[in-house]
Amino acid sequence: MSQDPKTYTASSPLPPGRTGVLTPFEPGTRTLPAGFQVAPQFKALPVDVVLDRDVPVTLRDGVTIRVDVFRPAGTETGEQVPVIVAWSPYGKGQGTSPSVMGVFGLVGLPNSVVSGLEKFEAPDPAYWCAHGYAVANPDVRGVVDSEGDSVLWDRQEGRDCHDLVEFLAAQDWCDGKVAMSGTSYLAVAQWFTAAEQPPHLVAINPWEGVSDVYRDLVKRGGMPDTGFARQLQEGSFFGRNRKEDVLAEVETHPLFDELWADKVPDFEKITVPAYVVASYSNTLHTAGTFRAWRRMASQRKWLRIHDTQEWPDYYDPAHVEDLRRFFDHVVKGVDNGWDQTPPVRYSVLDLAGGDLVDVAAESFPPPGAVSTRFYLDGATRTLTPTAPAAAVEAAYAVGVNPDRVSFTTRFEAETVLTGYPKAHLWVEARGAADMDLFVLVQKLDAHGTPLAAFTTPNTSARIHDLTDHGATILKYKGSDGRLRVSARHLDPELSTGDVPAHTFDRVEPLEAGQVVDVEIDLLPLGLVFRPGEQLRFVVSSANLLGTLMPGIAEYVGANAGVHVIHTGGERASYLQLPVQAATA
Structure with missing residues (x-):
């Protein structure tokens, strides 16, 4: 067995702000009667619920x-029910914590x-027990209070949860x-x-989630943007032992290697029925959710793309x-018409x-969406349907206002874009x-005024302050992408004509005067x-949207000199868009 390539750092006890009513270690079973409220501001239980606290589950490694x-x-008297597992490191008793209540307040729930x-x-x-399901936290x-050293989003967690699934399936109360x-x-x-294929796992419901830690979390576009990874590492995984130090791993494993490969699930082994939920607006989760949806092997899979933020949704x-209809049909075998649900419901x-x-x-992109090139014209700063004959440079100096160049097009007829955009640029x-x-x-x-939309019920003055720059998951401003040009090498197996994918296993610096073509994937859109x-396409040396959540350190691009975007002639840069419909 190969040596564990992970790096670990000391963990720490759960802080008061992450502590809830059910956090203390109290093994045993009790019944919570209908009408029970864990605290006054929360919903009362509609039915009696049996609560087993701090049940020990021993994993395969002891x-x-x-x-x-x-x-x-x-x-408790012989009835058997299915169980829904909620696997995360955030503390099984934190539902009443100031931290969780604060998040609800932030989004307006x-x-x-x-x-x-x-x-x-x-x-x-409270909901699921009233409808004949158990919930395991x-x-x-x-x-x-769990033993061992914690890890961040990798196949170890899949093996651990496999063992929990099989333990729960064997309990006398579980069917x-x-x-x-x-x-x-x-x-x-x-x-x-x-992907670990536990025999008793019969359905999953991933509701927006990373599916490649390197590409989605720590090195999107090959850039070491670790602001949210730091918040995740330092703001969770509280315990008595050690936790994985993903921040150190970014330094010691800058290229995609064995460590990061272990943080990509084996999509081809995901075969259970799946109800996947996605959005266009989550700059952390969107790419990963669509990637997993495309690549999973499940023959029975449904995708719903909503227009808000994951927690309110x-x-x-x-x-x-809607989720209960899925579970009732797939888990309980109820003939409720779920099998007539369209494979894709998009916004x-x-x-x-x-x-x-x-x-x-029937699919995403929907039938009829045509990948269409809009060529950059450096002379007029417009996007055109045909490549300009003349070669023209569009350039900006790094650190000088403006540190960007943009190109626009105006639509004369109603036009719907639904699918995967990408940029193919010649750069120097x-x-x-x-x-x-x-x-x-x-x-x-x-x-010519830029349009944006809040994704949460909260539209207060404070949320305006937070989202003027940054907090991208709270306000949608468009489809973005990024790439470090030295990481431009494409993966021929993973790339498609619509979605480029990079290997991130090599560094190819630019030489003086060298012009290269790069492909940049942007987040899928429905617009x-x-x-x-009008549509505006922006190319910049600066982070155009900022961080995904408030309070995160913003990544600053490693740039200097002058960036040149070549347009027209033999170096016809273009933006490719999924044009679904254009009617007079």
């Missing part, structure tokens, strides 16, 4: 983790939409069927667990009911209050051996343009 199980009354018994980003036992390896659900970290865990009562953003949601399709660095490029597709109104509205 490490013991602790799990809280909520199950319907009746299971009242705490009363949940019971406080749920883990952060996880299914609420584990403290994963190395977290709070042998186990499902998984949850957003963000809980979604990522589902990719890894399903996950706890929306209509979406909870088309208007950014002015006219979004379309739940548009049915003068006075430097590398370039960090940031690109953005932005919608403008007929007067409608009314007659007269």
Whole structure:
């Protein structure tokens, strides 16, 4: 067995702000009666619920983790039910913590939409127990009272959760069927667990999640942007032992290697039925969710692309009911019509209050979406349907205002873009051996004003302050992409005509005067343009959108000299867009 390439650092006890009513170590079983409230601001239980606290589960390597199980009354006298697993490192008792309540406040959700018994980003036992499901909330390896050293998003977690799935399936209250659900970290865990193929896992519900730690979290576009990784590492994984030091690993493993390969699930082994939920607006999770959706081997998979943010979407009562229809059909075998649900339900953003949601399709991109080239014209700073004959440079000096160049086009007829955009650019660095490029597709109104839309119910003055620059998951401003040019080498196996993928296994600096062509993947989009509205394409040396959440250190591109974008002639740079419809 090869030596563990991971680096570890000391963990620390759970801080008060992350502590909830159910955090203390209290093994045993009790019944929470209908009407029970864990705290006054939370929803009361609609039914009696049996709570098993701090159940020990021993994993295959001898490490013991602790799990809280909520199950319907009746299971203590012989009734059997399926169970939903919520796997994450955030603490199984943190639903009533100041931290979780603060997140609900940030996005504009009242705490009363949940019971406080749920883990952060996880299914609420109050709802699911009332509908004949148990919910298992584990403290994963190395977290709070669980033994071992914690790890971040890798195949070790898949093996651990495999063992938990099989333990739960064997309990006398369980009917042998186990499902998984949850957003963000809980979604990522589902990719890894399903790829391990535990025999009793029958369905997953990943609701927006990274599927490649290198490409999505720590080195998007080959740039060492570790602001959120630092928050994740330092703001979670609290326990008694050690936790993985992903920040150190970025320094010691700068290229994609064995360590990072272990943090990509084996998509071809994900075969269970899957209800995947995605958005266009999550700059952490969007690329990974669509990647996993495309590559998983499941024959029965459904995709819903919403138009908000993952937490309001996950706890929306209509979406909870929609998820129950999926689980009832796939897990319980209920003939409820779920099998007639379209394989894809996508949204088309208007950014002015006219979004379309739940548009049915057989695939994503939907049939009829045509990858169409819009060529950059450096002379007119426009996007044109044919490549300009004349070669013209568009350039900017790094650190000088403006540190960007942009190109626009106006739509004369209603046009819908739905699918995967990419940029194919001919670039040159003068006075430097590398370039960090940031690109953005932005919608403008007929007067040229940039359009954006909040993704959460909170539209307060404070949320304006937070999202003027940064907090990208709270306000959608367009589809972005990025690439360090020395990391431009494409992976021929993973790349498609619509979605370029880079190997990130080599560094190819630029020589003086060298012009190279690069392909940059942008986040998938669904965007409608009314007659007269415009699209702007921006290329910059600066991070155009800022960080995904408030309070995170922003990455600054490693740039110097002058960036040159070549257009027209033999170096016809273009933006490729998925044009679905254009009608007069």
